Every structure is written in structure tokens, then in C-alpha cells.
Amino acid sequence: MSSIPASHSQVTVASQVPFTDLCSTLEQIQKCKSRPEKTKYFKDFLDSWRKFHDALHKNEKDVTDSFYPAMRLILPQLERERMAYGIKETMLAKLYIEILNLPKEGKDALKLLNYRTPAGSRGDAGDFAVTAYFVLKPRCIKQGLLTVQQVNVLLDSVSTNNAAKRKDLVKKSLLQLITQSSALEQKWLIRMIIKDLKLGVSQQTLFSIFHPDAAELFSVTTDLEKVCKQLHDPSVSLSDVSISLFSAFKPMLAAIADIQQIEKQMNHQSFYIETKLDGERIQMHKDGDVYKYFSRNGYDYTQQFGASPLEGSLTPFVHNVFHENVQNCILDGEMMAYNPTTQSFMQKGNKFDIKRMVDDSELQTCFCVFDVLMLNSQKLGHEILSKRYEILNKIFTPITGRIQVVLKRQANARKEVIDALNEAIDNREEGIVVKDPMSVYKPDKRGEGWLKIKPEYVSGLMDExxxxxxxxxxxxxxxxxxxxxxxxxxxxxxxxxxxxxxxxxxxxxxxxxxxxxxxxxxxxxxxxxxxxxxxxxxxxxxxxxxxxxxxxxxxxxxxxxxxxxxxxxxxxxxxxxxxxxxxxxxxxxxxxxxxxxxxxxxxxxxxxASGKLATKHFDIDHEEPQVKKRKTVPKVKKIIGVMDHFKAPDLSNVSKLSSIFEDVEFCVMTGTESCSKNELESKIAEFGGSVVQNPGPDTYCVVVGTENIRVKNIISSNKHDVVRAEWLLQCFEKRAFVPWQPVFMIHMSSETKQHFACKYDQYGDSYAADIDAVQLKELFSRMSHLKEEISWDVIADTEERYSWDCSPLSMFRQYTVYLDLSDEESDLRHKVNRTRLLTGALMLRFHGARVASRLEEGVSHVIIGEDHGRVKDIKAVRRTFKRKFKILSEQWVKDSVKAGELQNEEAYLI
The missing domain is CATH 2.40.50.140 (Nucleic acid-binding proteins)
Structure with a gap:
């Protein structure tokens, strides 16, 4: 296949970059083990692409060319709709057998078809791409002929024809890809088609290298092409991309704050406290005499509030308050209803809608502004909040009841937050907002320096x-x-x-x-x-x-x-x-x-309290509201079983102690050593349940103390849930319907199995419920046969994917540490040094480090105690290593753990 022709104006980077260059980069990323090396190879490829892009489009404007053609091949799982090939490993295997004219019962054909079967010593069982690579290597051209753009064109053709069910054209495109690619290129083509590249580095990591805001923009748009085009320039921020005049954007939101951690969440620096207004979140866009208003979900309310100074419930009253130098601006705030008679704001729940207020209403529209995102065509999202506040105060002259700046106070301590919350409760306000003065504006991002506190978020403050x-x-x-x-x-x-x-x-x-x-x-x-x-x-x-x-x-x-x-x-x-x-x-x-x-x-x-259900104050001393707490009664959680409905019990001759089993039918097969069958049945009746001697369609479950032939027959029928009597005894003891757990189950019906599969893993560990020490030991005993070791890289990638890598418990995760333990224990000093370093090893492991048992290639740090006698020898060993490690004092570990973050290594080098 010849190169796709293009005029100079249509030339893209992708049309000039050989596909083999991308595959070589992917091969290097996969082969190296450390994450820094993997990211370096990706960054080098990205930087060279951007450099080529700048040279290619040096004098052009409105360029749409971007890194997208490469990124969609590196992250094909994010392009499910555009790259829907409908092709799996078996279809590819048959296609290769046909194209290569392989004997169907031959060795190589069977390798392709049975790629999951272990064969040889390569350890590639289950990896079709690797299996295909070794089959193709002696049969393919040595150097591929396709560019990145041509590969995308052919893959798009496969996707389009697959959707149209034109199998002959799908096959034709695949044939072009196969015949003009080397074995290495086809290995990566297969992985792109199957959408699993096995790079050992997460998409979050690749996004972060491409642009700090890439993951954020993708989460909002789920459009990889838009991410690559809008954030092609790494110096452009997301706020600059998202915010434009007369175009709605999703505003930045506040996350729920933890009052006890508020100082830490504000980085132990001063912060702003604002009243949380109970109105409608609105953004005002102004350009001269033209206005537009959008809600937080992007709905246009310009007709209500006024597109010009001659119309609407707000614009005619605020147009003249803007200073003469203000040509255009975007303001973010809360639209409120103001009562000029009482000189107070109305709460949103008081039977009115600010977006539909009529002209003859006794209330008037008031825009309470708390942020500015553009002024005279200059975007301000990347500016810190304190700077934006300075700019905001120079834009317009406030008019009470029409347009106001939301008042803020500067604070430093948790007590000031609690006082502000209690004041908001007394004033019947919705709550407060705490903001970091150093925060930048991130559209559609919750938190990131903005936190909200409402009384209903704080346990015990609300009347129930x-x-x-x-x-x-x-x-x-x-x-x-x-x-x-x-x-x-x-x-x-x-x-x-x-x-x-x-x-x-x-x-x-x-x-x-x-x-x-x-x-x-x-x-x-x-x-x-x-x-x-x-x-x-x-x-x-x-x-x-x-x-x-x-x-x-x-x-x-x-x-x-x-x-x-x-x-x-x-x-x-x-x-x-x-x-x-x-x-x-x-x-x-x-x-x-x-x-x-x-x-x-x-x-x-x-x-x-004018209808407010928050009247209690938060007490800083007790760190909880001073109210008498009701005794918490466990929720009734009846596991879904096979019954269609409950059968009404006949309890006329029974003295009921409780009704927790009301309308529930049991069949007790056998009792336990401590509680006989008759005693269990009597207890069930006392707690409101009914008992049958043979399970039927209305039976909730079969209760078993000791198993016998009859119990085995019930199990083999697979019609009923069979539960240990210990569960029933727990219900009696707690006087509550205790939820079923895997440990209680002798046999489960298909419905209950399906329910448990959603709640528990294969070892009976709940996905959501807390566990105590006894239950944890039981769980470990059920897992004692496991011999698998979890890769450190897998742990690191998991932590990064879910943003757990910022935890102090992961601070040493990327390091492999060797502690120098001297073998000379003839005197007390060496023994003390050894004990100290052993303690250090525990601290390192607890905070994520991999502690090496010997000094070997791959060690990143060597920790030395007070005895520096072996430092010279260790440095001699270091000179022989390919990767040089750092030699640090044990104080680095102690200080890092104490501070909760890694300390500068330079101060601890030996």
C-alpha cells in the first residue's frame, strides 16, 4: 500500500511518523520494569511528536492536528464506539492461518488456535499477540510500510465495515494491515484490536504525562480526540479551554468537608469562609450590552434574567453598575430572591422559583457574585482565588438586593469554622463554604480547595x-x-x-x-x-x-x-x-x-427555627453535638431467598417476646449441643415466627445444627437456603434479624448465590461491611491455600488509579530499600544499631517500601544506622552497579514518617 497522498495544507504528523516508531516505543515501555523508565519512553515519544508538530505547522493558524492518532492506538480501550472491530483472538487466528496458508493441523496453526494452552518455556500462554509474533516472525517483512495515519485509516475501515456487517471489506482491510506490517508491528496491532496493550502503566499515568488536566477533561467529555486537540499545548490549562464567552460550562463545585480535618484540608494555611447561599447557581456572561445566563447544568435562562438592558428581571437593574473599563466578563454566583421589605433573602424551599419569578412579585432578583472567570477577554481560571477576588472587587459597584459580592472572612483555625457553622444555624442559613485562597478554578471539578459544610452533613445536628x-x-x-x-x-x-x-x-x-x-x-x-x-x-x-x-x-x-x-x-x-x-x-x-x-x-x-431542622450547635470541646443520642437499633436486613411471600403465623397460644420474625416461616431440621431442635422452634415462636416440619414454597430457610441424611437430601434438591443454627442463635441474642453472611450458609439457592456474588468476594469477604478481628482471622483461614504474590507494580498502579498514592502509607512505594545490618554483634553498640534498623525496616514496609534482603541490582536506597564503618565498602559495591543507589541516614526514614511525607534526600545523604 502506498502512502496516502496529501497536499501540504493537509499534512499531519501522523502521516509522517512510521507505525514502526510507535510500536518500538510500546515495546520499550512494556519491557522495562520500573515506572519511571516506562514514563520516560512515553514522554520522549510525545515530546518528539510535539516538536515535529511545531515545525510542521510553524506558520499555520487554527491547526487541528494533534497527538490523537497515536493516543487512540495507545489507549484503544477508551475508543470503544469509534474502534468497534467485533474481532476476537479466534477470528484473528483463523485469518492468519488463511492468509499465511498454514496447514490447519500444523504446529503453527495449532499454536494460534490453542494460544491459551501452555507450550514451551516462553511463558506466553494466554497472550495471543506474543504467540502470533513468533509464528509471524519468519514469514513477515522485516520493516513495516505503514504510517500511523494509514494504520488508523485501515482500522477505521475495519470498524465501519464491521458495523455495516460487510465481512468481506473487514477482511480486505485486515489483509492490508497484515501484509504490510512486520511481526513486531502486528503484535501491537493485535493488542490494539483486542484493546489490551499490557503496558504495565495506567491510563491515568499516560494522561498525566500528556497534560496535567487531561484525565480531568476526559472524565467530563469522555472524548479522547477532544482531550488531545484542546490540550495539545501543555502550557494551556483546562479552565482556559473550558471557559469561553457565551458558552456554558459546568462550574466548579465544593466537596463535603470533614470539620475535624479542615485545617489539614486547607494545608494548615489561612482560608476563606463564605455563607452558603440557598439559591440557583448561575453564571453571567456579559459583552457590552449583550448578556447571557446559564445554570450549573448549562440551561440558558437569558430570557428570564434579560439578554439586554431593556428586558428581564435582572439585567435592566445591573447594567449600569459595571465600571467603564469593563468590556466583557464572566461572573459565577448564586441567583437569589430578595425581599426589599424585610431586607432579607428568601430560601429556595419557600414556594417560589427564582427562574420563573413574575414581574409583579414583591420579591426581586439579586445576583450574589463569588467569582470572576473572565475580564476583558482575559481568562482567569488559572489565577489563584485570592487574585480573582481582588479583580472581582474592581468590576462593578454593588447594589443591595440587585447585585452583591458574597462576603467572606479570613480564618486560620477549626474553631472559627465551627463558630461560622453555628452562626449559620442561628441565622437559618443553609451552611458555609470554606475555600483555599491558593486554589485555581477547575470547571466540573468537585473540591480541589472548595469545601462545603451543612448541618445535615454533621451527625447529631439535625432534628429527626x-x-x-x-x-x-x-x-x-x-x-x-x-x-x-x-x-x-x-x-x-x-x-x-x-x-x-x-x-x-x-x-x-x-x-x-x-x-x-x-x-x-x-x-x-x-x-x-x-x-x-x-x-x-x-x-x-x-x-x-x-x-x-x-x-x-x-x-x-x-x-x-x-x-x-x-x-x-x-x-x-x-x-x-x-x-x-x-x-x-x-x-x-x-x-x-x-x-x-x-x-x-x-x-x-x-x-x-422558621422551619429549619438544624438548631443544635456543634461543640468544639466534645467534638459532637450536645444532644442525647437515641440507642441505635440495627436495621432489619433479610436476605433475599426463594420465597414468594411470607405466610401469616398462628401465634394465638404463644407468649411473644418480640416480632422480629413476624410472618417468617422456618423449618428446623436439627439442633445444636447447646440448643435442641424443640428449643430452637420454641424460640422462633417467641420471636413471632412460625415453624413447619417440612420445607415448602413459603419457607424462608432450613435451619441446621448438625448435618444428617435428611439435610443432605434437602441440599441436593437445591430448592432452599440451608443455614447454620448459629445464625438463629445470634438473632435471638441480639433480638434483631441479623443479615446472612457466607459463614452462616451451608447451602444457597441460586437467587441467594446471585445476591451474595454482589455483596461478597469468593472468600466470603464483604465489599462494604466492616469486619472485626475474629472475622478477619476466619477470612484468612479460608484463604490460607493461596500462594500467589501480588506484584509491587500492580499495587502501585492500583494506588495511582484510585488516587491512593497520596496517602502517607504509600510514601515509600516506589523504592526498594536495603538496610545495612552489621554482622558484628560483639558489643552492645552493634546490637542497638541492629535493633534500630530492624525497627526501621518495619516502618519502611508499613509505609509501602520493598525492603531487600541483600544488596543487589535494583536497590534504590541504602539506609545506614549510627555505625558508618561499612559505608566505604557499600560505595565500592555501588560503583559496580548499573543503577546507582543513594546512601541515606536512618533519620530520613524517621523524619519522613513523622512528617507524613517524603523529606528532601539531599539533607540526609552519606
């Missing part, structure tokens, strides 16, 4: 409401076939000595629980739901305009503990109010249905 579920709504999608939302109510105060009989609806809730908790709650209430008829509603459940699809008699329902931000007015519910941002915290198994919140208590909360 115990509401009764009285209605339900059928779900859609993943929640189809179950109740996904619930109508909750409070009770009218009943006469003394009686239970409440009338309930008033207060809110609809559909969040706060997991899918498992939702499913379990649905099972618990399933048989009690009744259709809600608007023409004939139940007399004891009073609703506003919001009506449920089904309802439940209060005596059959449960109380849920609900947390919300505030109580706001609403005519949709019978109470004439509702909750803002409600979510279910837990089911109150310790409370009966008639113990729910009453109407008068709701009114007290509503009036106490």
Missing part, C-alpha cells in the same frame, strides 16, 4: 422525624414491580390512654435506602397494600392534593426515621407543609406504629 408510612407508589426501571416511594404521615393526638386513629400526610420520600433495603421493606409491607380510590379514600388517612397509588392501614405499617433540611409550606399535603430534601435514615423496629410523630410536635418544630 419519626413518620409513619401510609401510602406507596409503584417504581419504574430498576425499581419496577416494587414500591419505590412512600407517603408518610404524622398522627393527630389521641384522647388519653388511646392510640391515634387519624393521620395527616406530610411528605413523599424516595431516597436514603439501598435497593436491598427497599426490597426488604417492600416484602414486609407487600400483603398489606390496598388500592387508593380517590372517590372513596380511607377515613383515617387524610391527604392533600398528593394522593398515593396504594395505602396501608396504620396498624400494619412501620415507622421510618427521616432526616431533612427544613420544613416548608406546601398545599400538597394535609399538614400544609412538607419536608425539603427528605431521606429515610432507618426503619424504627424499636417503635410500634402508634408511636410516630404527632401533628403538634411537627408544628413546634416548624415554628421553633
Amino acid at each position: 422525624l419519626d413518620l409513619l408510612i401510609v401510602g406507596g407508589y409503584w417504581g419504574k426501571g430498576l425499581r419496577g414491580g416494587m414500591m419505590s416511594h412512600f407517603l408518610c404521615a404524622v398522627a393527630e393526638i389521641p384522647p388519653p390512654g388511646e392510640k391515634p386513629s387519624v393521620f395527616h400526610s406530610v411528605c413523599r420520600i424516595g431516597s436514603g435506602y439501598t435497593m436491598k433495603e427497599l426490597y426488604d421493606l417492600g416484602l414486609k409491607l407487600a400483603k398489606h397494600w390496598k388500592p387508593y380510590r380517590k372517590k372513596d379514600p380511607p377515613g383515617n388517612i387524610l391527604c392533600g392534593t398528593e394522593k398515593p397509588e396504594v395505602y396501608i392501614e396504620p396498624c400494619n405499617s412501620v415507622i421510618v426515621q427521616v432526616k431533612a433540611a427544613e420544613i416548608v409550606s406546601s398545599d400538597m399535603y394535609k399538614t400544609d407543609c412538607t419536608l425539603r430534601f427528605p431521606r429515610i435514615e432507618k426503619i424504627r423496629e424499636d417503635k410500634e406504629w402508634y408511636e410516630c410523630m404527632t401533628l403538634d410536635l411537627l408544628e413546634q418544630l416548624r415554628g421553633k
